[in-house]
Amino acid sequence: MRNIFYTLLGLLALTFSVRTATAQYETYNNNKFKQLKEELPTPNVYRTASGAPGHEYYQQQADYEIEVTLDDENQTITGKETITYYNNSPDDLNYLWVQLDQNVRARDSQSKKIRQRSMNEKMSFGGMKRMMNDFDGGFKISSVKTNRGTKLDHTINYTMMRIDLPETLESGHSYTFQIEWNYNINNRMEIGGRSGYEYFEKDSNYLYTIAQFYPRMAVYNDVEGWQNKQFLGRGEFALPFGDYDVKITVPADHIVGSTGVLQNDRDVLTSKQRNRFEEARESDSPVLIVTEEEAIENEKEGTSKTKTWHFEAENVRDFAFATSRKFIWDAQGVDIGGKRVMAMSYYPKEGNPLWERYSTKVVAHTVKTYSKYTIDYPYPVAISVNSKRIGMEYPMICFNYGRPEEDGTYSERLKYGMISVIVHEVGHNFFPMIINSDERQWTWMDEGLNSFVQYLTEQEWERNYPSRRGPAYKIVNYMKGDKSYQTPIMTNSESIFQFGNNAYGKPATALNILRETVMGRELFDYAFKTYAERWAFKHPTPADFFRTMEDASAVDLDWFWRGWFYTTAHVDIAINDVKWYKVETGDPRIDNPIARKMDDADEKYIANQRNAKSVEKTITEKDTATADFYNRTDEYDYTSLDVERFKEYTASLNEEEKAMLDTNMNFYEMEFELVGELPMPIVAEFSFLDGSKEKIHIPAEIWRMGDEKVSKVFWFEKKLVGVEVDPNLETADVDRNNNYWPARNIPSRFELFKKQQRGSPKNRMQRFQEAEER
Template sequence: MKQRILLFIFLGALVQVNAQKNYNTNKFKQLNEELPTPNVYRTASGAPGAQYWQQRADYQIEVKLDEDAQTISGNETITYYNNSPDKLTYLWVQLDQNVRATTSDSYKIRQNSIGDSISFDELKNLVPWFDGGFKIEKVTDTKGTDLPYVINKTMMRIDLAQPLVPNGAYSFKVKWNYNINNRDEVGGRSGYEYFEDENNSIYTIAQFYPRMAVYSDVQGWQNKQFLGRGEFTVPFGNFDVKITVPADHVVAATGELQNSSNNLTPTQIDRFNKAKTADKPTLIITEEEARQNEKGRSADLKTWHFKAENVRDYGWASSRKFIWDAQGMKFGDRTVMGMSYYPKEGNPLWGRYSTEAVLQTLETYSRHTFDYPYPVAISVNSKSIGMEYPMICFNFGRSEPDGTYTERMKYGMIGVIIHEVGHNYFPMIVNSDERQWTWMDEGLNTFLQYLTEQDFERGYPSRRGEPRNIVGYMKGDKASISPIMTNSESIHQFGNNAYGKPATALNILRETVMGRDLFDFAFKTYAQRWMFKHPTPADFFRSMEDASAVDLDWFWRGWFYTTDHVDISIDEVKWLKVAENLPGTTKGIDREKRDGEAKSISDIRNNESGYKTRTERDSTLIDFYSNYDPYKKTPYDDVRFSKQTKGYTDQEIAALSDVRNFYQISFSNIGGLVMPIIVQFTFEDGSTEIHDIPAEIWKMGDETVTKVFVTEKEVTNVLLDPYQQTADVNVDNNTWPARHQLTRFELYKSKRMKSTNPMQRARGAEMEKPIED
């Protein structure tokens, strides 16, 4: 009896373990354990709670650019408002410039190796040589009394004599300076680009001032060290900034210029006012005027005074090389100025496309989120960088000396402008924690970038967003792939993980899982709930479900918490035919040749929407590449096959009144990531029919499922995911009868080539020739 009891206990425990194992590995397990418990600050619906709070920091900054010494010096007064229910005994200030200090951990944690040879640039990277980082001269209260402070790498703690109580405010002053980095030599998100022939520079300046860290209900102080990748987490506030630069410089900055008459000529002011109502970008400073400006070098100084309200950060640019154009865009009774600043090296690309891309970004993003709330949106040209700040961003894009440019440069430039201007929405307004979750700003922004690019020009060659574009990453070695829900500093394949995969996931949600109407309403709800606030991943996940009535826990779990990929296969198709004649006959059926790739589901729906792209509304934006197609399409060979049949008795056939075809299809989930099953049938008469099966078909077993489809006509071909909208990594197993995809490879000459771009060749430029050594 004792042995029998022990056996029952063992069997019971085994059943419980197996049940627990199945529950823990179930693809449709709810996310409750992964998400934080809702509270009075953040609700279960994903909205801010009744007692939600956030801190605020206001800045008065005076900063000076020394062009000869290549230094920045400044002093600031920070007023910090404690809106939390907590007493604060110290404050944390971010010193992001310290990432370039010679003692920075960013150098220490960098992996290195040396082969048989090493270049000078590689050698420089082995030993920190640039004297970067803040030199903090003084930290005082408003009366000038020194405050005790401790610098821990990229963070500075200021110890308060008395606790800062709830609803209290505290002001203090910081004086500092630092050496500006040459981006060509040192790299970095901000710095200067030097033009040796002219002895001129373009300065794109950010992270130039000590700034407050975020204190929140989620984790207290966000004082995670800045190592270079995880970007910035900063509170909102008002900025009053005075920027002193050489008198012949032109300055672009976050906010509105307060002293135009001191820095702009009457002609420039008149042009700017006319640009407010212009229907095309209007030049404030022409290329001819900029060329003249860059010939001199003033020894005098001027101060540009800007103010910005309710922004989380600040950036500015300065140069005597700038061409400047602008155009107004109406939002109700407000006029927002889209503007671009660029050197002659950026033309003709920048003069033609930059401000147009800025305005298209404001148009598309506002339609999907909220009206752009700031007075200006600025795009500044720099050599090889794309970086964002409130109302201003720095973007690459240069033409060849002869005025031509490659297709890649054109669309890459427009894309980066859209992306960086788009960051005004995420994270500058929907202010997520970039230091912790890169995907919350980069992924969401890349998704909206994709929508904006398609609004700019039909068939725009978007780099990210289409499911087929993420396939190579998804099917890669899992040892070098991280879940999206990974801290910014620990991500493998940063671009694919934080930009491409979440953007693709959102596109799949919109086009395949939820549908455009439900998705767009939910996404806009999230954006409007959290504008000018600090959302977390849980707030996004919950808002999307709350506003759509679609259970998406399975989707978040698979796409954001695992490294599974999509690979659904058609394993078997059985045809069960009910007809007047006995089944069992087989015949060969010719299949029509397929030419080119399947159309994108987004393209199909965009074409059906009636929306006109910017290039369709303005034919002057159409250039050589707008209709350029470098690819030749190769048709697939005909495939012959036989139908599979199953016989019925005469009595069984006679018992059925209508003529139907039954197709029993077995599917396998090879990749592990559950997704909807989208099946396209092609019939004998050439017509097609698509069946969309929700992902929940896998809920009782995520490895294999079987589904019977009933059709009136006979099927000649079954195709899984016909528009490649699920990021299925292996399309070879998506077809019945089996069909293998055509693989193309490229032949090339071994000699180094001096290449010309298609615009040059179209103009009759010299064809490619080997470079003589």
């Protein structure tokens, strides 16, 4: 019996122990300040715990020799390439993976099969055309063979092609093979796409922006092995670095802008154009190499002849080009770290006057500003090409929208939208073209980081520039939205809800908050630049970024990465209560009158106020014999003996203790509540009776013990009249109504309007011009 008793007692103790341990584990596991251990990969010889490349870090290389011909009559590309692939990994490889991104537009593509469609009561012709699109896109691979001409076995799996090697490619060796292909160029205006052509009906000409035009090597690294996820249209590209030798054959009257440096300028440019280019190299403002008048004349011509433009590019991860007989071309030199970089723009006359006024100057400003915050721009050229309804980036070249009205006017929105897209796409040279993250897996590592530096660049272009993303208050509506339509930033590119907010806006805002509120500019800028320097021309992962930012700043940011990047939590910090305290000096001559004045509840009570009028006389007022010592005095009266005792007490104090009895000091106990689930620093601004203000910053670690409510005591000589949390809108707090003491409600604005008449409203420039004409 006794054994059974002790057994039961032991089981109860064990149960209690297990429950306690489980509760403790759950508490730890849910702690917002728990370190990122399980979430981050284990450091190794390739990637260190500090976030730097390890002593055995490696990356593959792929060199290309490419020849392509653009058929302007049939809008096709025909090409052949020789790829030399260097296996710098410690692994032996039996096959290689090649990306066939054009296959996203093939008739049997997966992206078409998984795309949801629905019918509406009203359908536009454009919408119907896109839905019913039967464009015959995708690579037509005509041959895959060894460098000696022998056929190579290969398997095409939608947007990926596996090449089965005849012999194992051993570590430290290279392999060379050849591919021939062709494909139909897509009409971007009708079916969309990152690249393609635009047709100008008025002058029967085309403008081509050509990318993903050749089979490209996939990345093989220590993190993913082969990055051979299918291209479904959203998650962009992961590519190895290499050297490119590219020959592009186009109609003889075309002007070509491209990744790399032109090798045969004497074959494709006139002496006048070459002289202008050399002038532009030393100029600090744009110089026209092909003028608008020359471009207009060129549009009128047509030719069956061709020219081959020869470009070379070193240490780039991709290659793209643009070509048209419509191009105006301007350029200027930019000094970056003692090296002259050519900032250039290519655009049709339809882009003016916006493009000749802004594009190249914005390119120059962008490479300068990004260089300041990351690394010096390493390439010889940076190009912006005007292309309707697109913004897309490649090494040294990008395609950007921005067309004014036919009368040359433009809206303010269009102007700033065009400047912003040029900044953004030129900025992509740094993220991910140089700091080469995996876009197929982590969109935020290129779009989010780039949007952040874009914001810095815009603010240095014009004071109070109307940046779309970056400021904390601009992400609030997203953060407080329906969580069922949000995903953490750390979500694969193809599975993100609200792509713009998730991949661009939220990470850009998070970095801005780190810079302005959590770390401070000096620490942040040093750490961010360190990350750029460490991972320039390498393949960083999220862990490398997170670890470097902490390693270079000595700021524990695990709580920040966890909340902002691994959850959909939002910020909402409230002021719950404020209590005011004054020091009791012990001197009855001071304390008692103050206490009597503060104890006014009897006077305020409504019944007592009415009784003062309705009760003519009380018993103690009628019969004085009923009134004793306590009726004639109150608790706040004092005697000379009380004063003497106080003097004896103060005589026993030292000077520091006497100073603490200062009756001018006001003490305020404040309770703050973490209404939202995302911990953040408490930034509180105190307003005083004399009109002055003081801002106090409390680190986010005040929430480290998992408290939903915390209290702090503040003391001032001045009398406090108000407190505001997040006064400068720096933490993305989603509810401003609970940020004030005394409480305050923030009104929402609404607009009264009449329904507009049909037709496009005139932009402000047009309205002002019309007024001047009158």
